[in-house]
Amino acid sequence: MMIKLQATDIVFSYDSSPILKNLSFEIAPAKLVSIVGPNGSGKSTLIKCIDRILTPESGSILIDRNDITKMKRMDVARNLAYVPQSSLRIFPNNVFDTVLMGRRPHLGWLSSEEDGEKVWEVLRLLGIEELGMNSFNELSGGQQQKVLIARALVQEAKVMLLDEPTSNLDIWHQLDVMSIIKNLVKKKVVTALMAIHDLNIASKYSDRIIMMKRGTIVAAGDPMSVLTAENIASVYGVEAAVRTQSEAPYVVPLKQIKMEKRRTHLVTK
């Protein structure tokens, strides 16, 4: 199997409380991989460690067999693009200028016409060319998410990291954004690794799922093998019915398992 991204024994902690404990995984090229897990399991931290926004204490991360932890930041940016959760800007730019920022790893002080053309091309590809002159803050959540994906695309990195790309979006836009990502992966433009809460979105679109709990990987594999009632019970503490919908597992949460015990315990005390 070819390997695009390989992480070995990643360790990270905030102020000595460990967040990631000896994580290791491998990702094949042109795949869409989701990281799922409860709040605080370390999904976003893992994504940020891979992009060197946070620096892991130990471990290696290889992209095409080159160690990211030893690269210059600009070189990292040419290999990995990051799509953050969108937030309002203090000094907003228009959409074109926001996307143009993604060309930074490739340019000098002057942006060439070619860079501009690349930005328009990507905006056209994602169907948001009309928004070119709008201020980023005026856009809806779904539009903002697409602009951030566009910025990652003009970066021309082969691996795209996404942090909760569907949070705050209505179901139409969730499907819209996910099918854009899926298409990019299918056309072998990128390998995508995303942290995501919604198990059913992960199930519907992912080639592989990594399930995390308190900084360790509990299960990894295709959606069928990871999203089982047993895994969901032990990782989330939720009893769930797992059905099959369009050849992918579909999770229906039924009730809490551990949390309820804990609460009754507190009350009796």
Place this chain on the structure above:
Amino acid sequence: MAKAVRRRATRAGKISAVQEAYNKFVFGKTIFMVAILLLITLLIGIIITLGPLDISVAEVYCALLDKFYPDYFDVEKLTGQVIWNIRFPRIIGGFMAGFGFGICGCVMQAVLKNPLASPFTLGISAGSQFGIALAAVLGVSVLGGPYLLIGNAFVFALLCAGFIIALSAIKGATSETLILAGIAVNYFFSAMSQLFRYFATDEQLRLMTTWGMGDLAAFSWNKFPLILTIFAICIPLLMMKAWDLNIMTVGDETAKSIGVNANTVRIFIMVVSSLVVATIVCFTGTIGFIGLVAPHMARMVIGGDHRFLIPASGILGAFVLIGADGVAMNIIAPTIIPTGIMTSILGVPFFMYLIMKGRRREFWS
């Protein structure tokens, strides 16, 4: 159907309506800057004629050209001297001060991601005030002679900024630590100055107060080489970072992911702009309003791209400062009101107008 037609048009090399609008927008920015520069030239011509000695606009330009082509023009000696030795230095000094304040305010707001940041956020004014107080009251100074006050103001402004930058560099140089450390150090040095004030004699008090109001009278030809050297080194350094500043306004995480090391850029910008501001402040005293407001005015008109925003902030800063100084010198002549006071009195209502009328109200959202 319309979509299909447009697609074909783009493929044929034609550009879409949005693209055209964007190109126009970029062109407009350049036009705006050229227009303001022309306005400044005009303004200089007018302001320079105002004053106790009656001089016409034509005489001003003749006197100027006379310096370069001595034999062609017929300029009265007194007029020539007044123009060349009094009015020109003041106006050129005003231009440079406004330009420097505007640019530094712009880059500081970007790296601190804060619309309230100004060149004085890092305690430069408090530091230089303290330096002046030290020299005025205790006679303690770094340089002697005519540079007694100026030297002290410069050194203590840099010390103050340097202390804040060093402090936050240890803690990771986020915008929050810089702003908090800046405010704390500002209070400390203000308190120290007040302490000196409390014990100062009337003569010493007057020295400290006049300096604190901000004035352009200290400029003369022999001081420009120093300022110009600092500008010639520092301003290109700031301009070079325009791209990184664009990216840093989005946030440190995004900046890092695009390849820009946010903390390093932040410290670099702070060091360079502190040097520029300290250089101006030691001659002018605190003219606080320009550095806060010029970048906002520029942003309202030409948007957030720092490749244009940095020079536009400088040019607008110069425009406002020269204009305000022209009024300050002549409104109740022969008394000259300190420039710093007039800048705020005139600038604040104008700025309020822009806030209320402006299309872009997004800083406050």
